[in-house]
Amino acid sequence: xxxxxxxxxxxxxxxxxxxTNSSWLAAxxxxxxxxxxxxxxxxxTSDDIAKAITESEKENELTILTGGLGPTKDDIxxxxxxxxxxxxxxxxxxxxxDVEAFLAQRGVEMNHLNKDxxxxxxxxxxxxxxxxxxxxIWLERNNRxxxxxxxxxxxxxxxxxxxxxxxxxxxxxLPENYYxxxxxxxxxESTLAIKLENWENQLPKYVKVAYLPSPGLIRLRLGxxxxxxxxxxxxxxxxxxxxxxxxxxxxxxxxxxxLQEIIGKLLNNSNKTIATAESCSGGNIAKMITSxxxxxxYFKGSIIAYSNEIKTKLLNVNKQIIQEYGAxxxxxVEAMAIGACKKLNTDYAIATSGIAGPEGGTLxxxxxxxxxxxxxxxxxxxxxxxxxxxxxxxxxxxSIAALNMLREYIIxxx
Amino acid sequence: xxxxxxxxxxxxxxxxxxxTNSSWLAAxxxxxxxxxxxxxxxxxTSDDIAKAITESEKENELTILTGGLGPTKDDIxxxxxxxxxxxxxxxxxxxxxDVEAFLAQRGVEMNHLNKDxxxxxxxxxxxxxxxxxxxxIWLERNNRxxxxxxxxxxxxxxxxxxxxxxxxxxxxxLPENYYxxxxxxxxxESTLAIKLENWENQLPKYVKVAYLPSPGLIRLRLGxxxxxxxxxxxxxxxxxxxxxxxxxxxxxxxxxxxLQEIIGKLLNNSNKTIATAESCSGGNIAKMITSxxxxxxYFKGSIIAYSNEIKTKLLNVNKQIIQEYGAxxxxxVEAMAIGACKKLNTDYAIATSGIAGPEGGTLxxxxxxxxxxxxxxxxxxxxxxxxxxxxxxxxxxxSIAALNMLREYIIxxx
Numbered sequence: 001x002x003x004x005x006x007x008x009x010x011x012x013x014x015x016x017x018x019x020t021n022s023s024w025l026a027a028x029x030x031x032x033x034x035x036x037x038x039x040x041x042x043x044x045t046s047d048d049i050a051k052a053i054t055e056s057e058k059e060n061e062l063t064i065l066t067g068g069l070g071p072t073k074d075d076i077x078x079x080x081x082x083x084x085x086x087x088x089x090x091x092x093x094x095x096x097x098d099v100e101a102f103l104a105q106r107g108v109e110m111n112h113l114n115k116d117x118x119x120x121x122x123x124x125x126x127x128x129x130x131x132x133x134x135x136x137i138w139l140e141r142n143n144r145x146x147x148x149x150x151x152x153x154x155x156x157x158x159x160x161x162x163x164x165x166x167x168x169x170x171x172x173x174l175p176e177n178y179y180x181x182x183x184x185x186x187x188x189e190s191t192l193a194i195k196l197e198n199w200e201n202q203l204p205k206y207v208k209v210a211y212l213p214s215p216g217l218i219r220l221r222l223g224x225x226x227x228x229x230x231x232x233x234x235x236x237x238x239x240x241x242x243x244x245x246x247x248x249x250x251x252x253x254x255x256x257x258x259l260q261e262i263i264g265k266l267l268n269n270s271n272k273t274i275a276t277a278e279s280c281s282g283g284n285i286a287k288m289i290t291s292x293x294x295x296x297x298y299f300k301g302s303i304i305a306y307s308n309e310i311k312t313k314l315l316n317v318n319k320q321i322i323q324e325y326g327a328x329x330x331x332x333v334e335a336m337a338i339g340a341c342k343k344l345n346t347d348y349a350i351a352t353s354g355i356a357g358p359e360g361g362t363l364x365x366x367x368x369x370x371x372x373x374x375x376x377x378x379x380x381x382x383x384x385x386x387x388x389x390x391x392x393x394x395x396x397x398x399s400i401a402a403l404n405m406l407r408e409y410i411i412x413x414x
Numbered sequence: 415x416x417x418x419x420x421x422x423x424x425x426x427x428x429x430x431x432x433x434t435n436s437s438w439l440a441a442x443x444x445x446x447x448x449x450x451x452x453x454x455x456x457x458x459t460s461d462d463i464a465k466a467i468t469e470s471e472k473e474n475e476l477t478i479l480t481g482g483l484g485p486t487k488d489d490i491x492x493x494x495x496x497x498x499x500x501x502x503x504x505x506x507x508x509x510x511x512d513v514e515a516f517l518a519q520r521g522v523e524m525n526h527l528n529k530d531x532x533x534x535x536x537x538x539x540x541x542x543x544x545x546x547x548x549x550x551i552w553l554e555r556n557n558r559x560x561x562x563x564x565x566x567x568x569x570x571x572x573x574x575x576x577x578x579x580x581x582x583x584x585x586x587x588l589p590e591n592y593y594x595x596x597x598x599x600x601x602x603e604s605t606l607a608i609k610l611e612n613w614e615n616q617l618p619k620y621v622k623v624a625y626l627p628s629p630g631l632i633r634l635r636l637g638x639x640x641x642x643x644x645x646x647x648x649x650x651x652x653x654x655x656x657x658x659x660x661x662x663x664x665x666x667x668x669x670x671x672x673l674q675e676i677i678g679k680l681l682n683n684s685n686k687t688i689a690t691a692e693s694c695s696g697g698n699i700a701k702m703i704t705s706x707x708x709x710x711x712y713f714k715g716s717i718i719a720y721s722n723e724i725k726t727k728l729l730n731v732n733k734q735i736i737q738e739y740g741a742x743x744x745x746x747v748e749a750m751a752i753g754a755c756k757k758l759n760t761d762y763a764i765a766t767s768g769i770a771g772p773e774g775g776t777l778x779x780x781x782x783x784x785x786x787x788x789x790x791x792x793x794x795x796x797x798x799x800x801x802x803x804x805x806x807x808x809x810x811x812x813s814i815a816a817l818n819m820l821r822e823y824i825i826x827x828x
Contacts, residue, residue, distance in 0.1 A: 013452070014440060015450075016595070019437065024429060036429075219430070282709075291696070294773065302697055303718075304718070358707050
């Protein structure tokens with residue numbers, strides 16, 4: 001069953017906004033058995049929208065649009081849908097009541113633009129929006145479905161979960177697809193591919209393999225489509241067992257989880273706690289750790305020590321060491337980790353110190369030169385990395401390398 | 415001059431990866447005068463790639479592909495390009511030397527998959543890659559250009575900046591486009607649209623207006639295409655002056671900058687420093703502040719106090735207050751801000767404490783209930799917010815609301 005996702009908005013085409021809706025929708029549609037054939041972003045002109053919809057209908061059973069449903073002048077998806085479906089906008093009491101209730105809850109008065117949101121295509125099924133004022137629209141013709149959703153991510157997601165999933169499952173006879181992702185670290189993409197060459201060659205043709213490299217981590221995705229999920233699951237289990245024999249130490253996880261989730265589990269299982277002492281990563285590691293619900297079980301807190309004054313005052317790093325070796329050094333980063341363990345009274349601590357860039361590099365310590373340390377109550381280890389020139393990428397790579405060092409430390413040294 | 419961006423990879427269609435390349439490329443192409451007509455993500459099958467390229471060529475002077483150039487089996491863009499251009503892969507000495515040098519720098523030996531990367535379409539122009547092993551490919555026919563780039567973001571960006579921009583400017587006669595974005599806060603999208611109705615109606619038709627709402631902030635984008643940039647600039651300046659008269663207090667900035675950049679400038683100009691004391695935002699505010707290069711001038715550090723123990727120990731929050739009012743309270747968040755100012759010895763501090771979710775909510779303090787405080791040496795202010803149910807969105811909204819409270823505090827209270 002093929003589906004196409006169309007996101008509408010000039011902000012996408014001039015690169016002002018990253019389209020995160022498509023990726024979320026694609027994952028959800030894949031999960032329930034759709035095969036997303038393509039994702040298209042177009043401008044908010046009536047012609048482009050109409051053309052994209054009619055072309056998508058030729059090849060896809062389902063077309064989902066996001067964007068262009070808001071109350072402002074640049075939002076024209078609704079009228080365009082009426083045009084191509086020969087429908088008309090009619091005042092809809094349910095929508096009006098929803099908008100009124102939504103605004104009242106926020107102490108906002110109804111204005112005429114909000115009132116216009118109660119105009120709804122006469123031939124469409126209403127998809128109610130609990131998180132905003134623009135409802136979703138479900139239209140059918142020739143056994144095809146067109147759905148139009150607001151572009152605001154949490155509104156779109158809410159409508160999809162509550163109003164769309166079960167309707168799609170009722171309308172279509174969906175096949176079962178199965179995907180499993182293996183997280184691999186400590187090996188480059190091409191070295192990995194060579195190690196797995198024989199394994200890949202012996203796989204049946206219906207098993208699809210894809211390599212997804214990211215800083216410090218490769219995700220290897222295996223997929224089987226159009227087969228019963230339990231059968232696919234068993235087949236992949238067998239193949240993954242073989243993988244474990246080829247690269248035992250490199251497999252971080254055989255399901256798709258983030259490094260911070262893996263660390264959360266490791267710490268929870270052993271009843272241990274963690275803190276971070278961050279200089280160049282500027283709180284990004286804490287931010288990643290706290291993105292996991294329930295992290296308060298093992299995460300106590302962090303000291304972001306951007307200035308040397310804070311390193312000394314809050315992490316007890318000896319002034320002398322900073323003067324002698326510089327803030328970006330093995331000595332200082334280890335002292336930071338030890339200081340964090342003590343000050344925040346945790347079993348483990350991560351520390352980072354480096355030149356994130358774009359300024360601040362020297363001949364000996366260029367931009368991208370970064371020290372990372374891990375400490376527990378007994379030992380402290382550290383490692384130096386030379387990343388690239390982009391600040392954002394350096395902060396990301398530092399954070400992933402640090403979490404991965406901690407993961408290895410907990411597994412192999414504890 | 416129309417351009418289409420095509421990103422290749424099943425990982426995009428099953429929602430495993432968010433496509434950030436398109437948005438970056440779209441912004442860069444817009445900047446140099448292209449009109450990005452659409453962005454398309456497709457699967458890595460030869461048929462889909464060939465079809466997408468030939469269809470794009472009909473309507474676009476420029477087609478840029480990303481993805482599918484790596485060393486592994488699932489990467490097939492290169493052979494597909496040869497097929498549709500009747501070209502052949504030939505061993506390219508320059509590419510071979512580049513790959514060898516790149517690997518040597520990392521202490522990695524050349525393997526046969528890396529050697530294959532030196533196979534390059536005979537009729538193409540080589541776009542050298544300084545950040546990886548897969549080179550970019552430039553092909554021309556019928557005054558149209560097709561460019562193929564690796565999908566790894568920093569490799570793609572490096573090739574674009576160093577090898578493509580000037581080639582495009584030489585090849586095409588590019589028009590001038592001009593965009594300006596006004597950052598607006600403290601007002602809802604539809605209320606704003608009503609306030610601006612008369613202003614919008616008096617605008618010439620060639621000025622395009624778009625509303626881009628995000629948590630706590632609306633970006634109003636004005637655009638003029640195909641006119642000399644200085645003329646467009648002057649026209650928009652005049653219109654923006656009128657805007658300032660209509661919503662003087664809501665305009666955060668009349669250029670596109672992030673809140674953390676605005677705060678950086680405010681602090682730099684007044685020679686003041688900042689720290690954060692974060693509970694529910696978990697380091698995200700520190701992470702945002704430190705995303706700005708040069709922030710070490712005004713950012714000293716943070717204490718991420720996830721546990722009450724840390725709130726007491728490092729931020730001097732009185733145990734009694736926590737017991738009496740709870741960690742998520744006006745009293746505690748204000749004490750955290752005051753504590754951060756003192757402990758980190760800064761002019762300002764931001765503090766947050768709330769229920770990010772999904773667990774931990776109560777009847778009186780449900781998920782999304784969040785306190786934010788701002789303190790300087792003399793005063794402390796605080797405000798309570800009721801956001802939604804999604805952890806990720808709550809952390810984001812808390813961070814933006816906090817930075818905006820600080821911005822207003824610096825401007826109006828200092």
